[in-house]
Amino acid sequence: MWGNARRNTRRTASVPDRTTIVTAIALALALPLAFTACSSNSTAPPSGTVVLWVANSGLSKTGISNNAANANSILGYTASQIATGTTAAPAIKLITNSGNAGLALDAAGNLWVTDPSNNSIAEYAAAQLKKSGQPKPNVVISANANGSLNSPEALAIDGNGNLWVANSAAAGSGANTVVEFTKSQLSATGSPKPAVRLASNAGSINNPQGLAFDPLGNLWVSDSAAVKEFSATQVAASGAPVPAVTIGDDGLGSLNGPEGITFDANGNLWVAVFFSNVVVGFSNHQLTASGNPVPAVIVRAGDQSALNNPCGLAFDTTGNLWVSNLTTSWLLKFVAKQLTSPSSPKPVVFVAGGSLVSPCAMAYVR
DSSP states (O other): OOOHHHHHHHTTSOOOOHHHHHHHHHHHOOSOOSOOOOOOOOOOOOTTSEEEEEEEOTHHHHSSOOOOTTSSEEEEEEHHHHHHOBOSOOSEEEEOSSOOOOEEEOTTSOEEEEEGGGTEEEEEOGGGGSSOBOOOOSEEEEOOTTOSOSSEEEEEEOTTSOEEEEEOOSSSTTTTEEEEEOTGGGGSSBOOOOSEEEEOSSSSSOSOOEEEEOTTSOEEEEOSSEEEEEOTTGGGSOBOOOOSEEEEOOSSSTTSSEEEEEEOTTSOEEEEETTTTEEEEEOGGGGSSOBOOOOSEEEOOSSTTTSSSEEEEEEOTTSOEEEEETTTTEEEEEOGGGGSSSBOOOOSEEEOSTTOSSEEEEEEOO
């Protein structure tokens, strides 16, 4: 996440009054929004099946020692638990050695997790996700001598099953890079050399926190105050490319600490904005050129305490958006129809309880 010193500094940054943004949106968006509520023909999973995985980040995200019993764990919630909300214990709890940052599910149902403190990535096989416990990771990818992993944060899996990792360290070998490990490199424990390494070009990658691929295979990265696109061509080989597109803050705090990012079914980009306590959506049309656009949608929770340092995002199979709150240790669900215009909706579902401790990254089973 943000380095400790950086986090302490940025946490004091002033956050603009979001009513100003609503006014700006009314002036800036003269045409109907490109957003439509997402729908899916997916069959609903059995009620007892784990559909949402959540990483308790422990000290890896907060920078503050946390001795809570569940601080270093990954939680699995079933469809029935999150249908209407719960404060009960999750169906599955996996105990890990230290705080967890990024999460990603591969096509085989294996769960990948980053461990920033130990500069490593762990895979828990699908079979290991069936019951609670402290399983030994099936595969561990560790840093090599050239700093292939340096405070790894976010994860993303591309269409070929290759795993991409954001290295968030501010200094040292491998700092401020995004690296790729091929599917074949992930088959066994080791310290492989990344197949692709994207380095910063004059600050083009700066404390990366989120990764997501768009429908065209372009890789988007959230960092200190922007989201950036590296085209499918640029990510095919190592180098230090200038981002194809950079979306910056609109001057009103729209990207004041961007964290988790994700795309909806229509190719619109959603960003959890940590310090502004909002979730913003950029339409796919806004993503075609660099600039500082006012987001097409700004979600400010109707309950003003509901969005409090939002960190992770995940869409479910029917287009509803899940948001993790680092500070309150809540999970919130906003239904698809609430995401079509600037608004202050109330979350329709709260998931809370002592099992959640500084949750951030999430992965929804598809």
